Amino acid sequence: MDLADVGPAMGATVGGKAANLGALLAAGLPVPPGFCLTTALYDQAARAAGLGPVLEALTARARPRPGPDREAERREPEHPETERSSATLTQEARTRLTNAPVPASALRAVGEAYARLGDDVPVAVRSSATAEDLPDVSFAGQQDTYLDVVGADAVWDAVRRCWASLWTDRAVAYREAHGIDHRSVSMAVVVQEMVDATVSGVLFTANPVTGRRGEAVIDAAPGLGAALVGGSVNPDQWVVDVAAGAILRRSPASGSAGTGPCLTDAQVLAVAALGARAESRDGQPQDVEWSMDRRGQILLVQSRPITTLYPLPEPERSDDGIRAYLCASLLQGITRPLTPMGLSLFDVVLARYQPPGGGPAPFRYAHPGLRLYMDLTGALSSKGGRALFAGAMRVADTRSVGLLQRLMADPRFPAAEGWSPRSLLGVYRSLPQLQAVPQIVVAMFRPAAALERSRRAELSVRRTVDSLPTRATARERLDTVERVLDQQLMTAVLEQLPPAVAGYVWFGIARSLLGPLARRGELPAVLRGLPNNVTTDMDLELWRTATTLREDPESASLFRGTAPEEVARRYAAGSLPGTAQRALRQFLDSYGHRAVAEIDLGAPRWSDDPTHIVNVLANYLRLADPELAPDRQFARAAAEAEAMAAELAGRAGAPRRLRGRAVAYGLRRAREAAGMREQPKFAFILVLAGLRDQVRRVGEDLAAAGRIDDPEDVFFLDLTEARVGVRGADLHAIVTERRRTYEHEMRRRHVPRLLLSDGTDVEAALAAEAAASPGAAQLPPGTLAGAPASAGSVTARARVVLDPATARLEPGEILVAPSTDPGWTPLFLTAGGLVMEMGGAMSHGAVVAREYGLPAVVGVPDATTLIRTGQTITVDGAAGTVTTAPETAPR
Numbered sequence: 058m059d060l061a062d063v064g065p066a067m068g069a070t071v072g073g074k075a076a077n078l079g080a081l082l083a084a085g086l087p088v089p090p091g092f093c094l095t096t097a098l099y100d101q102a103a104r105a106a107g108l109g110p111v112l113e114a115l116t117a118r119a120r121p122r123p124g125p126d127r128e129a130e131r132r133e134p135e136h137p138e139t140e141r142s143s144a145t146l147t148q149e150a151r152t153r154l155t156n157a158p159v160p161a162s163a164l165r166a167v168g169e170a171y172a173r174l175g176d177d178v179p180v181a182v183r184s185s186a187t188a189e190d191l192p193d194v195s196f197a198g199q200q201d202t203y204l205d206v207v208g209a210d211a212v213w214d215a216v217r218r219c220w221a222s223l224w225t226d227r228a229v230a231y232r233e234a235h236g237i238d239h240r241s242v243s244m245a246v247v248v249q250e251m252v253d254a255t256v257s258g259v260l261f262t263a264n265p266v267t268g269r270r271g272e273a274v275i276d277a278a279p280g281l282g283a284a285l286v287g288g289s290v291n292p293d294q295w296v297v298d299v300a301a302g303a304i305l306r307r308s309p310a311s312g313s314a315g316t317g318p319c320l321t322d323a324q325v326l327a328v329a330a331l332g333a334r335a336e337s338r339d340g341q342p343q344d345v346e347w348s349m350d351r352r353g354q355i356l357l358v359q360s361r362p363i364t365t366l367y368p369l370p371e372p373e374r375s376d377d378g379i380r381a382y383l384c385a386s387l388l389q390g391i392t393r394p395l396t397p398m399g400l401s402l403f404d405v406v407l408a409r410y411q412p413p414g415g416g417p418a419p420f421r422y423a424h425p426g427l428r429l430y431m432d433l434t435g436a437l438s439s440k441g442g443r444a445l446f447a448g449a450m451r452v453a454d455t456r457s458v459g460l461l462q463r464l465m466a467d468p469r470f471p472a473a474e475g476w477s478p479r480s481l482l483g484v485y486r487s488l489p490q491l492q493a494v495p496q497i498v499v500a501m502f503r504p505a506a507a508l509e510r511s512r513r514a515e516l517s518v519r520r521t522v523d524s525l526p527t528r529a530t531a532r533e534r535l536d537t538v539e540r541v542l543d544q545q546l547m548t549a550v551l552e553q554l555p556p557a558v559a560g561y562v563w564f565g566i567a568r569s570l571l572g573p574l575a576r577r578g579e580l581p582a583v584l585r586g587l588p589n590n591v592t593t594d595m596d597l598e599l600w601r602t603a604t605t606l607r608e609d610p611e612s613a614s615l616f617r618g619t620a621p622e623e624v625a626r627r628y629a630a631g632s633l634p635g636t637a638q639r640a641l642r643q644f645l646d647s648y649g650h651r652a653v654a655e656i657d658l659g660a661p662r663w664s665d666d667p668t669h670i671v672n673v674l675a676n677y678l679r680l681a682d683p684e685l686a687p688d689r690q691f692a693r694a695a696a697e698a699e700a701m702a703a704e705l706a707g708r709a710g711a712p713r714r715l716r717g718r719a720v721a722y723g724l725r726r727a728r729e730a731a732g733m734r735e736q737p738k739f740a741f742i743l744v745l746a747g748l749r750d751q752v753r754r755v756g757e758d759l760a761a762a763g764r765i766d767d768p769e770d771v772f773f774l775d776l777t778e779a780r781v782g783v784r785g786a787d788l789h790a791i792v793t794e795r796r797r798t799y800e801h802e803m804r805r806r807h808v809p810r811l812l813l814s815d816g817t818d819v820e821a822a823l824a825a826e827a828a829a830s831p832g833a834a835q836l837p838p839g840t841l842a843g844a845p846a847s848a849g850s851v852t853a854r855a856r857v858v859l860d861p862a863t864a865r866l867e868p869g870e871i872l873v874a875p876s877t878d879p880g881w882t883p884l885f886l887t888a889g890g891l892v893m894e895m896g897g898a899m900s901h902g903a904v905v906a907r908e909y910g911l912p913a914v915v916g917v918p919d920a921t922t923l924i925r926t927g928q929t930i931t932v933d934g935a936a937g938t939v940t941t942a943p944e945t946a947p948r
Contacts (some may be wrong), residue, residue, distance in 0.1 A: 058093045059170075060247070070095050072185030072245035077339075077360050086331065086336040087356045091249030092170040098163055099220055099244040102113070102855045105351045108155035111150045115229065115239050118143050143229070150224035155217050167216070168209040171248065179251040181358075182215035184222055187243045200228060200244070204281065205251060212248060219246045236800065252356055254348035256319045257282030258292065261363060262299070262332040263342035267822040268367050270342060270815050273297040273329045278310065279319050282346055283888035293318045297329040320349075328355055335360045344365060367628040367809050369816050370423040370430060379469045380814040381437060382423060382430035383446075388454055388896050389656055389811050390878035390902065394802035396659025397795050398752060401775035402745075403429060405542045427802050430812060433461075439469045454896055455844035455916040460811040460819045497554070500559035504730065507556045511736065514552035518740040521546065522747040529782045531758040535776060536752045541748060546741075551606070553737040560730030566706075567723030567775060570716055574708045578848030578935040583724055584907050586695025587732030590737045591877045593691070594907055595648045599670070599883050605640045612637035613902045617678055621671040621863075628667060641667065641674075650746030653861055653880030658749050659772030669862035673883040680868045680887055687886035691707030694910040695931070702728065734904065735879065742879075755779055764788050773799065806922075810895070824918075837940075841924075843892070843917035845937040846903035851890040851912045852931040855924050858884070873924050877902035883895055885909050892939050894920045906934075914939055 061072050063079025064361040071079070075093040103109075147307060174180065184200030201222035203215040222228065223244045233238060258277030259594070263270045276292035291310040298305055309318055320328070328347060335343045339362065346359040359884050370382055384838040386395065407422055410743035421432040437443030443465055450457040464470050471903060487683040500507030521541060524532065568580055587593065611634045616624060627633050628641055649664030663670050680686065702724040708715030756771030764782045765771060766789065771779060782788045809818035836842055857873045858864040861881045864873060874881065876895035882905050891906045896915035908911035912934035920939070924930060 058095060058535060059247070060091050062095060063093060064320065064581060068601060069187055069243075070097070070245070071303065072096065072187050072243075072247075073361065074183060074185035074359060075245055075247045076185075078247065078249075078358075079337060080938055081335060083355055084334065086334055086338070087354065088150050089250045089252055089356050089358060090174065091247060092174075093185065094167065094216060094246040094248070096243040096245045098159065099246075101270055102154060102157040102220065102930065103243075103486055104160055105159075106154055108150060108154035109460040111146055111153070112240050115143065115150075116147050118146075134808075144226060146385065147224045147226055147229050151221035154220045156219075157217075167248075171209050171212055172593055174248075174250050176209050179207050180212065181247075181249050181251055182206050182219060183213060183247040183249065184219040185245040185247050186223055187241075190432075191792055200225075216246050216248075220244050248723060249358070252348040252350050252358065254281050255279065255351055257346075257348040258320075258327055258328070260332040260345040260347060262336040262345065263340070263361060263363060263366055263816060264296070264342075265365065266818040266825050269819045269822070270369070270808070271814075272305070273332055275320075275325060275328055276329075277319050277336075279571050282348060291636075293320065295325045297325065299329050299333050302326055303331075307881055324353075324355070329354060331357060335717075356634045367812065368425040370425045370482045370812065370814055378433060380434045381464055381470065381819075382425075382812045382814070383433050383457065384428055384810050384812065385422070385431045386428040387808060387876060390876040390881070390895065391428075391455060391656065392808055393654055393877045394799055394805075394897075395424070395429060395654070395657040396772040396799065397427070397775050398772040398779075399657035399659045400424045400427065400429065402538075402542060402748070402775075403656050405539060405776065406547065409543055420773065426805065426808065428808060429798060433464075434470070437464060438472060440472050442538065443472060445635070454810065455463075456820065456918065457810055457897070460549060460823065463819060464811070494512060496555040497558045497562065500555040500730075501562060501726075504556065504559065505724065507559065511553045511556055511733070514549045515736070515740055518546075518744060521549075522743055523672045525747045525751060531755045532780070535780055535783065536605065536756050538751055539621035539776065540749050541744065546744060546848065550709075550737045550741045552709050553733070553740055557731045557732070557736065560727045560733070563723040564727035567720045567727065570720050570723070571705060571709055579705065581704070581848055583698050583728065584731060584904070586691055586693075587697040587728060587908050588695075589729070590735050590908065592735045592882055592905060593732065595651070595879075596882050596886055597688055597691060598647065599644060599673065602640045602644045603674050605675060606637060607678055608729050609636035610635065614679055616671065621668045621675060623666040624671045643672070644670070650743050651880060653878065655742050655880055656765075657744070657938075658745055658752065659769075662746050662749065664746075669880070670883070672864070676866050676868075676887055677863075677885070684870070685868060685887070690886075690910060694868070697891055697910075698728065708845070716821060719917075732908070738879070752779070755783070759783070759788070765792055820918075839941040841917050841920060841939040841941075843914040843920075843937050843939065844896075844934055846915045847891070847906040847913035848935040849910065849912035850931065850933045850935075851887040852929065855892075855926060855930045857924060857926045857927045859921065872931075874902075875921055877905075885911060890914075890934070892917055892924065892930075892932060893922050896919065 058071065060075065060078055061082050063075055064083065065080035067079070068076040071093045078088055078091075083900040091947045105457070107763070108893070167652060171178075171180070181202060181204050183202040186200055201219055203218065205452075206212055206215050223242065229239065232242065232813045256277055256279055258275060259282070260276075264272040264274050266274075275295045275297065277295075278292045293310050294306075294308040295304055296306040297303070302359040304322060307318065313523045331347070332343060332345050335345055335357065339360070342363045343360045344363045345357055347357050349355050349357055370380070381888050386392070403422065423430045423432065433442075433446065445463055447458060447465075450461060466471070496507065496510070496794055526537060526540075529537070563585070564580075568575065571580070606616055615634065615637060620906050624633070628638065631638065633641070645664050645667060650662055652662045653669065654660045655662075702721070706717055706721035706724065714808055752771055753768055756765065756768035759765045759771060759779070759782045760768045764785075764787055765774075770788070770792045773792045774782065778788065778791060805817075807821075809820065813819065851871065853869050853871050854867070855873050856864070856870040858866065859875065861874075861884055864884060866884050871890040871892060872884055872888040872894045874894070876893055877891075881902070885905055886909065888911060891902060891913035893902050893913075893915040894917055896902055903913055903915050912932045914932055914934055914937050917939055923938070924941065931940045931942075932938075933940070
């Protein structure tokens with residue numbers, strides 16, 4: 058097919074690259090002439106080569122990788138012979154394709170098409186696979202291209218090598234990592250006239266580092282683009298504001314000072330304008346390869362979607378400017394996406410929330426990338442809102458503090474209202490937590506009454522769960538879900554908050570009274586081994602369950618030597634040894650409503666799938682030293698905390714002096730109440746687990762009626778769509794698309810903690826500016842900086858964990874994680890220390906680490922990338938640093 062005859066919907070026939078080139082030509086953009094050998098010819102050659110059995114064998118050996126399990130990718134192969142067999146299969150596939158017979162008519166047709174380009178014209182022969190240049194997977198560089206090919210015989214040789222490149226080890230591994238079936242792919246080949254290039258380059262129509270839309274980044278170097286794309290030359294770089302037609306920044310290549318840039322400003326703007334047209338044609342930002350010939354004409358040789366950009370928030374109807382969004386998912390310790398149903402429930406809760414005094418809440422939420430984002434734009438418009446969020450982030454997520462300060466200095470976010478009563482009222486109305494302030498004051502001085510109120514609220518939540526229907530129609534179940542998500546639920550949850558907050562207020566008062574009398578690390582030690590923490594109680598109960606298993610040889614042997622998935626399957630079947638069956642059931646009866654990423658209604662609860670808990674129990678059974686037993690460590694931490702509280706009170710003054718008595722009282726109240734910080738969330742998750750059961754039963758009805766394939770598909774709908782399905786609509790197409798998006802987001806490595814409505818990842822933008830700054834401060838080699846979270850120092854092996862359900866954490870290893878929520882905390886009991894990419898001193902992981910006496914540093918950027926499993930690292934929880942051993946410093 059001539060490229061001019063290729064349409065954008067012909068990807069299955071001509072592959073991704075050719076389809077995009079045809080679309081560029083159809084849009085009137087300059088593209089070198091050429092033709093395409095369709096997938097039909099490849100498929101015919103593959104059949105003639107007998108490739109089918111090879112593909113079946115490769116498919117059978119493919120290992121599923123559900124989500125961003127980088128820890129699994131770093132592990133050595135458990136069966137090296139399997140890896141060698143896979144390599145042998147790919148080599149066999151390449152050999153068969155290289156030698157495959159093709160019809161004489163095809164040879165003749167390709168020769169004629171090549172002759173129409175000119176006499177022995179140099180051409181580029183380029184792979185165009187069906188799984189290539191897709192909206193969510195680029196496959197950039199995975200298949201081969203051959204340049205300056207001359208003559209029909211040489212063209213055919215290059216075509217065969219392109220076919221074979223579909224089966225290189227790297228292409229096979231890439232498909233497996235993205236869940237693409239080997240049997241579903243095919244290969245077309247593009248043959249294009251070579252550009253006699255004086256300059257070539259790459260254009261991103263959105264900034265690939267910061268995510269900012271409308272800001273084009275152009276790299277260019279003399280000659281052909283292959284050297285630039287391959288990284289063998291240093292390019293000149295320009296950053297362009299496309300709408301304004303202005304060059305924002307020029308970065309010449311090193312060593313080019315004497316020769317000057319390879320493009321004029323006018324040429325730079327011309328390249329940016331062509332990129333804008335390519336983006337307009339496709340409707341999304343593009344990664345464009347281009348060349349400029351000796352006449353100065355710029356030609357596009359490739360254009361594909363940029364697949365790494367974080368999705369934009371949905372624009373507001375009355376949007377009249379830039380908006381700022383803070384990722385609430387990250388604040389909850391969750392990096393993975395939430396299911397659409399999980400997000401839908403939050404939408405209902407927020408829509409029904411009525412602030413004191415009535416009227417809409419000034420806070421709005423969005424969920425780009427299937428994460429929950431809070432719109433901060435209104436809060437940034439007042440000094441009161443700025444002070445509130447800056448203060449909150451200092452204890453919740455240290456890395457966000459500098460980002461908020463940057464926005465406060467941005468003229469696009471002016472603080473117009475100052476400290477006016479109206480602005481403060483707006484902030485107060487926007488956050489449900491702030492409306493508990495009167496109860497917090499009462500809790501400070503009447504703790505018994507506050508505790509009783511909290512207990513009544515907890516009972517109210519439990520009665521709500523107990524009242525959920527066991528027999529009902531799907532419509533009635535959806536009505537029940539929406540009825541539960543009303544103001545009373547939020548009120549019952551928030552009424553459990555004041556005792557814990559009052560405890561932390563007393564802790565702050567004691568800290569102020571002590572002043573310099575308390576040395577670094579001493580005050581946080583007071584918060585170790587806190588009583589009344591439901592998450593700590595859960596973890597210790599799980600340890601007691603492990604102790605029960607250890608005392609039964611049959612159970613202990615089973616858990617130590619059997620895959621967790623198999624143990625979980627046997628538990629569901631009721632076929633575990635009696636001791637193990639009873640012990641696991643007792644734990645799940647109390648805590649089975651919890652999960653990793655538990656704020657997501659779509660996340661399976663431990664009672665649904667106890668594999669994670671089984672895996673943790675197996676880890677506990679490896680602990681041989683009784684002095685490292687979690688219950689003993691917790692008891693020691695509590696005793697040391699009590700002793701430190703007494704010592705600090707003594708420093709403050711004699712027992713009868715007012716300051717000494719106040720410090721002693723404040724620290725005592727802190728220890729009694731601060732552990733209750735987990736109670737409101739525990740109650741909320743209890744309700745979510747009940748609602749999950751109701752929604753899943755709706756899914757069973759929809760699956761039985763043929764409107765979805767599987768009951769779990771219901772979590773890829775929202776509540777409104779589920780109602781439409783109950784009324785008879787077919788939902789298969791919606792579920793398929795939602796699952797595709799969800800799986801794409803599961804593979805995402807980085808989630809912006811502060812996102813602007815133009816796509817700017819504020820943290821990435823600041824990091825890029827800092828790296829380009831001539832006076833940028835450098836840390837010592839092998840040192841990573843974060844926020845102090847739990848004092849103490851430990852040197853041990855690191856264990857990078859992205860999915861706690863499959864983690865094997867040896868006793869004493871330092872847990873390195875993106876973030877943690879209560880579902881992770883069972884791992885803390887045998888960890889030697891903690892490093893997290895997210896969080897602040899009061900984030901969940903930091904609080905629990907202090908309670909267990911684990912040295913911890915949080916807010917360490919890219920910790921899970923820069924630290925590797927098996928490295929020896931030192932965590933200094935007081936200094937907030939992580940240091941790798943010199944011989945194994947991160948590369």
